[in-house]
Amino acid sequence: MSIEVEQKMLELMQAKKNFLKKYQRAKQLFSDLVKSQERLFNKDSQKKKDDEDSDIINVGESVHAINKILEMLYETDRLILNSTKDYFSTDDYLFQHSLGVCYIGTVVLKRFNELFSQYIKNMLTAKFKETLKHYREGDMAPFFYYPPEAVRTISMGYLIHDMGKIMIPDSLLNKKSGLSRDELKEVQKHAGRYGTLFLKMNGINNVYVENIIKYHHAAIYRNEKNAYPVYQSPSDLPPYVKISKLADIYSAMTLKRSYGEAGNPTKVVNTIFRDYSGRDPILQLILYSFVKEIGTCPEGSILTLKNGQSVYVINSRGPEVIVFTDQAGHTIESAEKIIDLSSHSSKSLNLFIDDQHRPKTPIEMFDRLPEYLKKFHSE
Ligand SMILES: [Fe+2]
Numbered sequence: 001m002s003i004e005v006e007q008k009m010l011e012l013m014q015a016k017k018n019f020l021k022k023y024q025r026a027k028q029l030f031s032d033l034v035k036s037q038e039r040l041f042n043k044d045s046q047k048k049k050d051d052e053d054s055d056i057i058n059v060g061e062s063v064h065a066i067n068k069i070l071e072m073l074y075e076t077d078r079l080i081l082n083s084t085k086d087y088f089s090t091d092d093y094l095f096q097h098s099l100g101v102c103y104i105g106t107v108v109l110k111r112f113n114e115l116f117s118q119y120i121k122n123m124l125t126a127k128f129k130e131t132l133k134h135y136r137e138g139d140m141a142p143f144f145y146y147p148p149e150a151v152r153t154i155s156m157g158y159l160i161h162d163m164g165k166i167m168i169p170d171s172l173l174n175k176k177s178g179l180s181r182d183e184l185k186e187v188q189k190h191a192g193r194y195g196t197l198f199l200k201m202n203g204i205n206n207v208y209v210e211n212i213i214k215y216h217h218a219a220i221y222r223n224e225k226n227a228y229p230v231y232q233s234p235s236d237l238p239p240y241v242k243i244s245k246l247a248d249i250y251s252a253m254t255l256k257r258s259y260g261e262a263g264n265p266t267k268v269v270n271t272i273f274r275d276y277s278g279r280d281p282i283l284q285l286i287l288y289s290f291v292k293e294i295g296t297c298p299e300g301s302i303l304t305l306k307n308g309q310s311v312y313v314i315n316s317r318g319p320e321v322i323v324f325t326d327q328a329g330h331t332i333e334s335a336e337k338i339i340d341l342s343s344h345s346s347k348s349l350n351l352f353i354d355d356q357h358r359p360k361t362p363i364e365m366f367d368r369l370p371e372y373l374k375k376f377h378s379e
């Protein structure tokens with residue numbers, strides 16, 4: 001194996017080892033939090049018996065537990081997060097989905113902030129060109145739509161956006177279709193009464209968090225169908241709320257469910273772009289940030305090249321990949337180097353992604369993976 005790939009894999013294995021401890025802890029905290037709330041709300045009383053040995057998180061401790069999980073997410077990158085075995089399983093959907101929405105929402109929000117800041121600066125310097133003769137690049141402090149403290153609170157909102165679901169029976173949540181009107185109304189309460197009740201019971205009093213819980217399924221353009229609660233002027237919804245909706249759709253569509261397969265991430269990004277593009281300028285900037293940040297080839301996914309080779313995505317920007325099969329699909333155990341598919345050299349070598357093949361997960365391709373990637377994905 002080339003030194004470059006070997007070095008990268010060593011780095012990744014080490015990062016994953018450090019991450020797994022924090023991840024297990026976060027998972028435990030989340031499950032304790034859920035169980036404590038279930039007890040509080042007397043959900044599925046027969047379930048309680050199995051859970052008797054779990055730690056109870058008291059009301060005052062919830063925020064602490066939530067912050068611990070946030071800390072873990074802030075320190076992790078997407079490749080590591082997506083490399084856990086849990087990511088591909090269907091149990092613990094609420095945990096995986098909450099992490100996903102929080103992670104995606106936060107990176108998109110940060111990108112939106114950056115772009116917004118740049119546009120404001122460009123607009124202001126263009127407008128006052130004449131009077132800004134002595135202006136030097138770097139003299140203006142960045143103007144962020146959301147300051148860092150706000151970003152942190154919004155992240156928290158993304159993490160707990162669906163906590164109202166704790167008060168809804170699992171049988172109803174896992175029903176794949178054919179919900180009656182009343183059942184649908186009950187499920188929708190997670191973004192209304194139940195969500196707000198969760199905040200109240202846990203002493204969380206913050207307008208960002210409240211808005212995310214209330215409006216993460218709301219229409220974000222006029223006359224959008226299947227949205228709730230009904231909201232008269234969707235373009236007035238703040239950008240962070242619109243981001244929560246897109247992150248929620250992306251996560252829900254790309255995760256495996258008890259009743260369905262995970263969607264192809266490339267298609268999901270394209271569908272979201274198609275559905276929400278051309279509505280209003282701020283939504284357009286959000287979409288642009290979303291596509292730029294999420295990319296169409298997520299880290300840890302497997303793509304097929306037009307020449308038949310399979311590649312593992314190390315970085316969705318580019319994307320940068322490791323080639324791990326020959327053109328006939330046979331595994332190459334020792335990887336040569338990390339290739340940037342957007343570079344001139346790879347284009348001149350005719351290395352292009354074949355869009356006819358959907359990206360696959362490492363689990364689907366497990367038998368074909370070289371040993372070093374198997375090892376990376378087996379914990
Ligand atoms: Fe929701």
Ligand SMILES: [Fe+2]
Pocket residue numbers: 097101161162248
């Ligand atoms: Fe959700």
